Amino acid sequence: MSRQVWRDCFPLVTIPALDFTMKNHKYIFVIGGVMSGVGKGIATSSIGALLQAKGFTVNLMKVDPYLNVDAGTMNPTEHGEVFVLDSGLETDQDMGNYERFLNRDLASDDYMTSGMVYKHVIDKERALGYKGKFVEAIPHVTNEISRRFVRAAEVSKSDISVIEIGGTIGDYQNILFIEAARVLKLKNPGDVLFFLVSYLPVPGTIGEMKTRPTQNAVRMLNSYGVQPDVIIARGPVALDQKRKEKIGFSCSIPANQIISAPDIESVYDVPLNFEKDGLSQIMLRLLSLKQSSRKDGLLTWKKFVHSVRSAKKTAHIAIVGKYFDTGDFVLSDAYISVIEAVKYAAYTVGAIPKLAWLNAKDFENGSTSVEELKQYDGIIVPGGFGETGIEGKLKVIQYARENKIPYFGLCYGMQLAVVEYARNVLGLKDANTTEINPKTPHPVIDIMPEQKKHMADGNYGATMRLGAYPANLKEGTIARFAYGKPKISERHRHRYEVNPQYVKKIEKEGLVFSGTSPNGVLMEIAELPREIHPFFLGTQFHPEFKARPLSPHPLFVEFVKVAVEGSHKATE
Ligand code: GLN
Secondary structure (H helix, E strand, C coil), X not given: CCHXXXXXXXXXXXXXXXXXXXXXXXXXXXXXXXXXXXXXXXXXXXXXXXXXXXXXXXXXXXXXXXXXXXXXXXXXXXXXXXXECCCCCEECXXXXXXXXXXXXXXXXXXEEEHHHHHHHHHHHHHCCCCCCCCCCHHHHHHHHHHHHHHHHHHHHCCCEEEXXXXXXXXXXXXXXXXXXXXXXXXXXXXXXXXXXXXXXXXCCCCCCCCCHHHHHHHHHHHHCXXXXXXXXXXXXXXXXXXXXXXXXXXHCCCHHHEEEEECXXXXXXXXXXXXXXXXXXXXXXXXXXXXXXXXXXXXXXXXXXXXHHHCCXXXXXXXXXXXXXXXXXXXXXXXXXXXXXXXXXXXXXXXXXXXXXXXXXXXXXXXXXXXXXXHCCEEEECCCCCCCCHHHHHHHHHHHHHCCCCEEEECHHHHXXXXXXXXXXXXXXXXXXXXXXXXXXXXXXXXXXXXXXXXXXXXXXXXXXXEEEEEEEXXXXXXXHHHCCCEEEEEEEECEEECXXXXXXXXXXXXXXXXXXXXXXXXXEEXXXXXXXCCEEEECCCHHHHCECCECCHHHHHHHXXXXXXXXXXXX
16 A cells, blocks of 8 residues: 555544644633524623633634635625724624724734635645645644644733634534644643533423533534533523533533523623623633732723613614625624624713614615605714615715714715715716726726726735724814824725825815825815714724724714714704
8 A cells, every 4th residue: 555545544643743832821712512693702702801801811813714815805795794903904703892892902813714724834835834745634734723823822922812713513614623722732731621602492382491402512522522611501591500410411511610691682791691600710710820919800891881771862873884685684794893883982972872774775776765864863874895875875975964964984984975075065976986987087086006906906805905004183173072182093994095186176165184194195084074064074994993892982982972962953
């Protein structure tokens, strides 16, 4: 038998060699069982928030099993929102949840997809990086995965990494990630924990919570050589002691390491709910860690949760977008950061956010009249791409401007506000963005010069203007007032910009570019002065990516505050 054939018969016999050290770092791997969509991301975020509250530095990491090299080229109706980090990496929306719960920025190293890993391994092989050896899923791919686990910990200088492995047990796609985590634990048994986020259904016909799917999920995980240390038992109701013991007995897990996680109203209650079953203490005990001196690290979190409950007024905000319809369902996932940003702003001003989803296409084809917009306290046109619903969005913006309804445009929403202004105030009838009409006589929004080549080459992945860029704010403007400082940094994701040739003409007619790139070339914020409109403002960047429960975004706060004050309604 040739060596090649012999190896093919025993593809798994190679003992993985780990070429890195862990330096006392702790890892918690979060894996999903039974089914998807049960809140693994929020569980991971909450675990991170709890450990941080105990005084540890934590980095949260998302592992996505798909082959896309990043999330940037995926359609939001398929994938949900593409979240952007400071570094410019386009990621899964879970990274947004992590940053919101931790109240801090995460790094590119905190995210990986199978595509990234394979690409690295294959590029290395092509460059003779494996010195002529066979390159195989195990150990080369798993070693690359482990290297990334360790590098994320080093880059973030954290004490603990909490790593969410995307997908569900039994998926073919995530096996190598689980295998890499298994080996990490094998080499460092006291430093690595496995959490299983499971689901316990209560079938309507029986009315009893069933533990079997969870038992089966644990067995399947066992078949990978992994025993969970903790089970997060998601379900429609709380898990009782009897069933905890049943799962504990059949799965060899102490019943007190099974955490009841029933459905609750707000995701922000999840960390506090985990604490009811003593999760922090369980983690510290299993990882042999001692709590630092801080007394109640969750105090500010509790205050935030209290502000959610004590809100009295309502902020009725319409979001006019296009990434809503998937089959018979309306999907708000594509705008999750926008939704969360509105929520934090509303709680800050003591209001309950009530969001309405309006499809731009309905305004375009006339099935919804712009008059309907009167009932809302404020209107947001969020980011977007392409021509669907554009004329509808323009009608909405014109109505908001003319009727003094607070308007907040995010990226595309800012560009379209400029187009609307050019058409209806400057009288440039066919003004447009060249994204929609490359031949427009008035390209008030135009492709950035460096983007032209990417488009011509069909080079779409990670080529937009991405990530954090600084901007300067003009004195005496709403933006300058809201931020309370002259210099800001915000995250971007776009290919088009306000055409510099039109800036002066537009400003002459009253629209103010209150934020610009430090060299003054790129227009980052457009707004109407307060005397003309209570709040008509758009940002070229995405402020929603930096909005967090414990540090709400100043522009969202100002927008919602003005919306709730409702001067446009009083003057009717
Ligand atoms: N499509 C616009 C651009 O590429 C806006 C992008 C966005 O809203 N994120 O510039």
